[in-house]
Every structure is written in structure tokens, then in C-alpha cells.
Amino acid sequence: MEFQITIAGEAGQGIARSADLISRDFVSRGLYVFNYRDYGSLIRGGENFNLLRISNKPVYSNNWKSDFALVFGRFSGHHLKKLNMGGTSIGTLPGVKTSFNTHDMLKKIGAPSISANSILLGALYKAMDQPLNNLMTQMNVFGKHAGINKKAAQLGYDQYGGQVKPISFSKGKGPRYFVSGSEAVAYGAVSSGLDLYLAYPMTPATPVLHLLANLKNQDIRAVQLENEIGVINAALGAGYAGATTMIGTSGGGYALMGEALSLQGMSEIPLVVYMAMRPGPATGIPTYTGQGDMKFVVNGGHGDYSKVVIAPGDPLEAFERTTEAFYLSQKYRVLNVILSDKHLAESNYTFDKKPVVKVKPQRFLTKPGKNFKSYKVTADGVSPRAAAGTSLVRATSYEHDEFGYTTEDRGIANTMIEKRLRKARTLEKAVSKLSPVKTYGTGDNLVISWGSTKGAILDAIKEVKGTKFLQIVYLKPFPSSRVKTLIEKSKNVVIVENSATGQIADLIAENTGHSASKKILKYDGRPFGQKELVAKLRRAFK
Amino acid sequence: MKINMETPVQNTWCPGCPDFLILSAAKKAVSELVESKQAKHTDFVATTGIGCHGKIYDFINVGGFYGLHGRAIPVANGIVLGNPNLKVMVFAGDGDAYAEGISHFVHSARMNPNYALFVHNNKIFALTTGQMTPTTEKGFKGKSTPKGAPFIPMNPISIALEFGASFVAREYAVDIKNLTKTMKAAIKHKGFAFIDILQPCLSFHDFTEYVGKRIYRFKGPLEYTKAMKKAKEWDYSMNPKAKIPMGIFYKERRQTLEEAVDSKTWHTAHPKRKINARLWDSFKV
Numbered sequence: 001m002e003f004q005i006t007i008a009g010e011a012g013q014g015i016a017r018s019a020d021l022i023s024r025d026f027v028s029r030g031l032y033v034f035n036y037r038d039y040g041s042l043i044r045g046g047e048n049f050n051l052l053r054i055s056n057k058p059v060y061s062n063n064w065k066s067d068f069a070l071v072f073g074r075f076s077g078h079h080l081k082k083l084n085m086g087g088t089s090i091g092t093l094p095g096v097k098t099s100f101n102t103h104d105m106l107k108k109i110g111a112p113s114i115s116a117n118s119i120l121l122g123a124l125y126k127a128m129d130q131p132l133n134n135l136m137t138q139m140n141v142f143g144k145h146a147g148i149n150k151k152a153a154q155l156g157y158d159q160y161g162g163q164v165k166p167i168s169f170s171k172g173k174g175p176r177y178f179v180s181g182s183e184a185v186a187y188g189a190v191s192s193g194l195d196l197y198l199a200y201p202m203t204p205a206t207p208v209l210h211l212l213a214n215l216k217n218q219d220i221r222a223v224q225l226e227n228e229i230g231v232i233n234a235a236l237g238a239g240y241a242g243a244t245t246m247i248g249t250s251g252g253g254y255a256l257m258g259e260a261l262s263l264q265g266m267s268e269i270p271l272v273v274y275m276a277m278r279p280g281p282a283t284g285i286p287t288y289t290g291q292g293d294m295k296f297v298v299n300g301g302h303g304d305y306s307k308v309v310i311a312p313g314d315p316l317e318a319f320e321r322t323t324e325a326f327y328l329s330q331k332y333r334v335l336n337v338i339l340s341d342k343h344l345a346e347s348n349y350t351f352d353k354k355p356v357v358k359v360k361p362q363r364f365l366t367k368p369g370k371n372f373k374s375y376k377v378t379a380d381g382v383s384p385r386a387a388a389g390t391s392l393v394r395a396t397s398y399e400h401d402e403f404g405y406t407t408e409d410r411g412i413a414n415t416m417i418e419k420r421l422r423k424a425r426t427l428e429k430a431v432s433k434l435s436p437v438k439t440y441g442t443g444d445n446l447v448i449s450w451g452s453t454k455g456a457i458l459d460a461i462k463e464v465k466g467t468k469f470l471q472i473v474y475l476k477p478f479p480s481s482r483v484k485t486l487i488e489k490s491k492n493v494v495i496v497e498n499s500a501t502g503q504i505a506d507l508i509a510e511n512t513g514h515s516a517s518k519k520i521l522k523y524d525g526r527p528f529g530q531k532e533l534v535a536k537l538r539r540a541f542k
Numbered sequence: 543m544k545i546n547m548e549t550p551v552q553n554t555w556c557p558g559c560p561d562f563l564i565l566s567a568a569k570k571a572v573s574e575l576v577e578s579k580q581a582k583h584t585d586f587v588a589t590t591g592i593g594c595h596g597k598i599y600d601f602i603n604v605g606g607f608y609g610l611h612g613r614a615i616p617v618a619n620g621i622v623l624g625n626p627n628l629k630v631m632v633f634a635g636d637g638d639a640y641a642e643g644i645s646h647f648v649h650s651a652r653m654n655p656n657y658a659l660f661v662h663n664n665k666i667f668a669l670t671t672g673q674m675t676p677t678t679e680k681g682f683k684g685k686s687t688p689k690g691a692p693f694i695p696m697n698p699i700s701i702a703l704e705f706g707a708s709f710v711a712r713e714y715a716v717d718i719k720n721l722t723k724t725m726k727a728a729i730k731h732k733g734f735a736f737i738d739i740l741q742p743c744l745s746f747h748d749f750t751e752y753v754g755k756r757i758y759r760f761k762g763p764l765e766y767t768k769a770m771k772k773a774k775e776w777d778y779s780m781n782p783k784a785k786i787p788m789g790i791f792y793k794e795r796r797q798t799l800e801e802a803v804d805s806k807t808w809h810t811a812h813p814k815r816k817i818n819a820r821l822w823d824s825f826k827v
């Protein structure tokens with residue numbers, strides 16, 4: 001059993017809220033909902049829409065055609081052409097199969113114009129032959145406005161006389177978690193012992209700032225600072241003072257942070273960066289998705305130094321991997337980037353599992369004595385870390401000796417550079433225990449991808465026989481031998497990436513010597529749809 | 543108890559550079575505060591930018607963060623957010639604070655983090671061998687401006703006042719007695735305490751004579767509008783008729799950044815954090 005609902009309208013008409021109510025209703029009854037949000041860079045007017053793919057089996061992606069469409073924006077008429085055979089549409093526009101004069105209906109019950117969506121929701125429930133009281137229960141989130149919205153929904157339900165396509169399913173068992181990538185990163189960070197979150201707003205990273213700033217009963221602080229350069233330098237200052245710190249941004253802000261990313265490499269102050277991509281270059285398409293900043297992130301920061309880049313593929317992983325990001329960055333005093341994108345950050349996924357956390361969050365702070373060596377040379381390249389104030393602790397952007405005093409001495413410079421680079425091997429060992437790659441399915445056809453494309457790929461390969469999916473979760477340190485072996489064992493290899501060039505192919509070539517020339521790419525700011533990807537994979541593996 | 547303010551690092555400033563005087567004043571201020579038990583030695587932390595001034599990191603025996611050019615201020619903002627009990631001294635250059643890092647300077651004045659900001663204002667990029675900065679007078683002939691600096695200088699004192707700095711002062715490095723006194727006051731002030739320290743650069747921009755002849759002390763702090771008026775008496779040009787007021791222009795107690803966000807000394811407030819995977823449960827529908 002599977003169906004999809006489109007909800008489209010103008011920004012400010014309650015599109016996202018309606019999608020959330022429907023999602024929560026079906027999830028609460030044990031179904032799996034994937035909620036894709038499509039919105040422009042504007043506050044009022046324009047067009048927003050949500051696609052809700054709903055199934056009794058796990059679904060992690062959307063399709064581009066729906067079975068039901070609620071359309072009530074002036075600019076949403078095009079959705080009427082994106083209905084599956086036998087699909088139906090409800091709305092206020094001419095051309096919809098069942099049209100409502102919501103204006104007059106609302107007037108009759110004395111409801112505000114924002115409640116128009118409740119009328120259409122009621123009608124939709126009738127069209128799906130679903131009990132209205134379920135929706136009503138969800139409407140309680142409206143608080144004192146719940147009553148009038150329920151009234152509007154009842155009116156829509158009663159007055160709907162169009163086509164009914166009953167949705168029938170048996171109630172699913174077990175708990176269901178409905179979560180976005182932003183929520184997972186934010187809560188994963190809190191679970192990892194986050195003290196401070198610093199940011200300058202930039203879509204699609206902003207929801208994490210909002211979530212953490214509004215979090216109650218957790219002793220963490222989220223602070224908006226003057227700009228991204230201020231944010232990252234302050235984060236390093238806070239880390240030096242002993243705080244567990246994360247910052248968040250998107251490509252443009254990450255570019256501004258560049259010099260200080262490199263300062264992290266030299267100062268070795270732990271830092272976690274949440275980097276949520278959108279299509280570039282420059283301002284690009286701000287509210288859409290893309291993976292085109294990957295090489296920039298993997299290679300970013302001037303000079304040679306070790307860092308970690310993790311790309312979770314869904315919110316469950318985002319939660320788990322965020323805990324690893326904190327663990328690795330604190331333990332090995334490295335930069336750890338959690339690489340996400342708009343699609344993962346702002347889509348809601350349904351899970352029936354809890355995250356499995358493999359690491360224990362710790363501060364890894366030592367109690368220093370007098371004459372503390374802030375940069376002690378060690379076999380694994382990791383110098384014990386102390387918080388400022390517990391001794392005369394030093395941190396520096398200059399090359400330095402073990403105490404942190406500036407040096408231009410050739411011998412000391414070599415020793416320190418080599419000490420820092422030894423961390424690369426130490427990190428490789430640590431990361432190899434954290435499942436840096438994941439594989440799904442079996443067959444000679446190999447799909448290689450990373451990040452948010454995971455959802456569509458998992459959903460698609462079920463319909464493409466003999467296909468295995470290799471998900472590269474750790475982009476740095478790169479799990480070279482695992483990737484190499486899998487490529488060598490497969491007949492056909494294809495790269496899937498939400499970018500114009502398929503950057504993972506370059507990373508694979510650099511680290512394994514294998515070139516993957518077949519690529520399925522999408523770079524219009526939209527994620528892969530499930531059926532779309534099935535067709536593209538079939539063509540690629542023909 | 544006498545504390546050790548010396549480090550083993552060899553000093554590489556030009557002989558006679560007033561940076562030596564700023565260094566001694568800072569050492570004196572810190573040791574007096576520690577020896578009179580007003581603060582602990584290990585509480586002191588210096589952040590610096592990059593430039594001749596930044597070398598002070600290696601010459602003063604306190605905790606230190608040798609940051610990037612222009613970023614001594616945001617690093618300090620983070621330090622007080624991470625541990626509000628630390629006594630932070632920010633040593634920045636005029637190139638640092640007024641050119642590369644001007645956004646941090648003005649916004650930190652508004653945010654009012656609790657630390658002392660000492661700008662070594664030599665009206666020049668010294669370490670890069672003598673180019674104009676935002677406080678260089680129009681007409682200054684440097685390597686990058688052979689025909690003379692084309693722009694008017696900015697006035698960091700009036701800008702700091704305009705942006706809400708809660709302690710604003712000007713001192714002259716050569717007047718080490720007053721400098722030490724004002725530095726101590728700045729360290730003790732709760733909030734963003736800014737001192738623009740005139741520091742002639744003997745190698746690239748020696749304005750010793752100009753400043754030496756024109757400075758006068760006034761009794762501060764003043765009421766805000768009077769402070770602003772006083773700040774505008776000198777526009778950082780080399781106007782021969784100017785008089786240069788020295789002292790504390792303005793001082794107020796206002797909510798600090800750390801107070802505004804209720805920051806904590808996180809690693810002692812929460813020495814160990816337990817994993818709280820239960821947070822996932824809040825996504826349960």
C-alpha cells in the first residue's frame with residue numbers, strides 16, 4: 001500500500017503545517033511517511049509545496065506524481081498535471097476536480113482566511129475515506145485556534161462530493177519516530193554533550209539554530225554572532241576555554257570560515273561544523289538542495305592538516321554520526337564536519353528504530369600540571385588537551401614548539417608538522433571501527449553514493465534487480481580499501497550524486513585509483529525521485 | 543607572592559619599540575592584580591592578532607591564544623562564552639582591529655563581552671613593513687601609497703562610543719604609568735573595555751614628536767555626550783593645531799554578553815556528560 005499527497009499553495013497559507021498534520025496522523029497509525037518540502041526564497045506569496053509519500057513499508061524518498069493534490073495557491077495549477085492515473089485534486093483553483101469556495105465557507109462559520117487549508121484537509125480526508133477525528137486530534141496543536149479549524153475541517157469533509165479513493169491499511173505495530181535531518185543533528189549534538197552552538201543564519205542550516213535556541217530543559221546555549229568569521233573564531237575560543245562547541249552554516253558561510261578552518265588544524269582545538277549544502281556557486285538556489293560543495297569541504301582550509309568529514313544519509317544516521325563527530329573531534333583535537341544538505345535537513349522521515357550510538361561522549365580534558373605542554377609530541381600525534389584557566393594553556397595559529405611558543409626552527413617545524421599528520425593514521429584506525437561505509441542489497445551492479453541520495457537509492461534499488469548500493473559515510477579519512485574492493489568485485493559501477501560533476505568520482509579516483517565514469521547526476525536543486533531514479537538506474541545498468 | 547611574568551622566548555621587536563612599554567604595563571597590571579589577590583595567575587588569558595603587536599603572546603607569561611590577523615576579538619568572545627571566569631586581555635593591532643577585523647570590533651562593542659581590548663595603534667601595518675591602516679593620516683607616504691594615503695582616517699574612539707562600548711579610553715604607550723593604571727581599570731571593568739594605545743612605530747611611522755607635543759590629560763570618565771565631544775577633538779590626522787585628549791572617555795556598567803546568554807564555565811559546570819539517546823524519544827509520534 002502506497003500513495004502520495006501533494007499540498008501546494010502560497011507561502012504563508014499553512015502548507016507546511018497541513019503536511020505536518022497529515023504526516024503525524026498516518027505515522028501515529030504505524031505508517032511510514034516521507035515529507036518533502038519545496039519552497040522558494042521568499043516569505044509571502046510565490047509557491048510552496050509538500051509531497052507526502054505514505055506507505056506501510058519504510059519509504060525514504062518522494063515521487064514527482066501524486067494520487068491526491070490539495071492545491072490552493074494562485075501559482076499551483078501545474079500540480080494538476082502531476083497526478084497519477086485516477087488521481088484526484090481538491091482546491092480553490094479552476095481546473096481542480098473538486099473546487100471549494102473557501103472564502104464564503106469560512107465567512108459562514110466566522111473563521112479566518114488562514115483556515116482555508118483546514119477545509120481542504122477535511123475534504124481530503126473524505127476523499128481518502130479516512131476518519132476525520134484522527135485529523136482533529138492532530139489539530140489540537142493549534143491550541144486556542146483548534147476549535148475553529150476543526151469546524152472548518154468538518155465543513156470540508158461534509159461538503160466534499162467528489163471522487164473517493166479509499167485508503168485502507170492495517171495499523172502498523174511498534175513505535176514510530178518522525179524526524180528531520182535538522183532535528184536529528186541538533187538533538188544528536190545535545191546528546192553528545194554540546195555546550196555551545198554558534199551560528200549566523202543561512203539556509204538550510206538555520207533550523208538547527210532555531211531548534212537549539214528554543215530547546216528547553218537542556219543546559220546548552222545557542223548564540224547568533226556577527227558573521228561567519230566571528231562565529232568560527234569564537235567557536236575556537238570557546239573550545240580553548242573547554243566548551244564543547246558546534247557551529248553551523250552553508251557553503252557561502254563555510255567559504256568565509258576558510259581561514260579559521262585552517263586555524264583549527266594548527267591550534268588543534270576540537271570543533272564540529274554542521275555544514276548543510278544548497279546549490280551554488282555563490283548565492284545559488286538558496287532553498288533547494290545539492291551536493292556540490294563536497295570537494296570544497298573535503299579539501300577546504302589552507303595547509304596540510306587532518307580533518308574528518310562525515311556525510312549521514314538520513315536523520316537516524318545523522319543522530320548517530322553526530323555523536324561520532326563530537327567524539328572524534330574531542331578525542332583527536334580535529335575539525336569534524338557533518339556534511340548535510342537541504343534535502344536531508346528539511347525533509348521528514350519515519351523510522352521504527354532508535355539510533356545506535358557506538359561512542360561515549362567525553363570531554364577528553366586532562367588536569368594539567370605546571371609547565372603544561374599544550375602541544376606535546378606523542379606517538380599517535382594527539383597531544384593531551386587542557387582547558388584554558390586550568391594552567392597557562394596556549395593555542396596558536398603560528399608554528400610552535402610543545403609549549404605553544406612561536407618557532408621558525410626547521411627541526412621543530414618538521415617535528416610538529418609530522419606530529420599533526422600522524423593524526424591522519426590514528427584517525428583512519430579509529431574511523432575503520434565506525435562503519436565508514438555501508439552496503440545494501442546484493443548483485444553485480446554497484447551504485448556508489450553518499451549523503452542524502454541514500455533515501456532515493458534505497459527505495460529505487462528494490463526495483464532494480466542485482467543492484468548493490470555502497471554508501472560512503474566517511475568522506476575523510478576515506479575508506480579506500482573497502483571502496484576499492486567493492487568496485488573490483490562489481491561488474492557495473494555507477495555514481496549517483498546531486499551535483500553537476502559527480503565529485504565523489506574524483507575522491508574515489510584519488511584514493512583508490514579507480515575511475516568511475518558512469519554517473520547519474522541531478523543539479524537542478526531537486527532531489528532524485530524514487531521512480532525517476534529507478535528509470536535512470538535501469539538505463540545505466542542496461 | 544611574586545609571580546613570574548617572563549617567558550623563555552627571545553624578543554624580536556625593534557629596539558626601542560613602544561610595544562616594549564605596552565608589554566611592561568600589561569605585565570605590571572597582571573602581576574599587581576595577582577599579587578593583591580584580586581585574580582589568579584591562571585585566570586589570565588591573552589588573545590592576539592597577527593602583526594608586531596601579536597608577538598606579545600610569546601613574551602607574556604599568561605595563557606594565550608595567538609589567533610589570525612583581525613580575529614583576536616572574536617576568539618575572545620568565544621573564550622568568555624566558554625568560561626566567563628577567565629580574565630581575557632585582547633592585544634590587537636590597528637590593522638587588526640580597524641581594518642581586517644572592524645566588524646568584530648564594532649559588534650563586540652554592542653555585545654559587551656567582558657574583557658579588555660588593547661589596540662596597539664601605530665597607525666601602520668608594521669609587520670608587513672609599513673602600509674597605511676584605517677587610522678593612518680591622509681597623505682602619509684608609504685610603500686603602497688607613494689603619492690600619499692588617499693583616504694581620511696577613522697576615529698576609533700568615537701566609533702567605539704557610537705557602537706556602545708562600555709569603557710573607552712586612549713593612552714600613550716610612552717606614558718607607561720598612566721597606561722598601567724588604565725589597563726588595570728580596563729581589566730577590572732565588567733564589559734567591553736577598550737583602550738586605543740598610541741604606539742609610534744620607530745621603523746615605519748614615527749609620530750612620537752607630533753603626539754608627544756599635543757597630548758593632554760582630562761578627568762574622566764565623562765557623561766556620554768561630553769565623551770563624544772571630547773573624542774572628536776582629535777580626528778587622527780596630523781593637524782598641527784590639534785590637541786589630543788588622553789584618559790578614560792566613558793564608562794558604564796551594562797549587561798555583558800555572557801550575562802545576556804547566561805553562559806557558564808562549561809567544563810566544570812558539566813565535567814562529564816552522559817549520552818542521552820533518550821532525546822530521540824521526543825520524535826516519537
Ligand SMILES: Cc1ncc(C[n+]2csc(CCOP(=O)(O)OP(=O)(O)O)c2C)c(N)n1
Nearest residue numbers: 592593594595611635636637638667668669
Ligand atoms: C588574512 C591575512 N591578511 C594579511 C596578513 C598579512 N599581515 C600580517 S601582519 C599585517 C598587518 C598588521 O598590522 P597591525 O595589525 O596594525 O599590526 P602591527 O604590525 O602594526 O602591530 C598583515 C596585513 C595576514 N597575516 N593575514
Ligand SMILES: [Mg+2]
Nearest residue numbers: 635636637666
Ligand atoms: Mg599597526
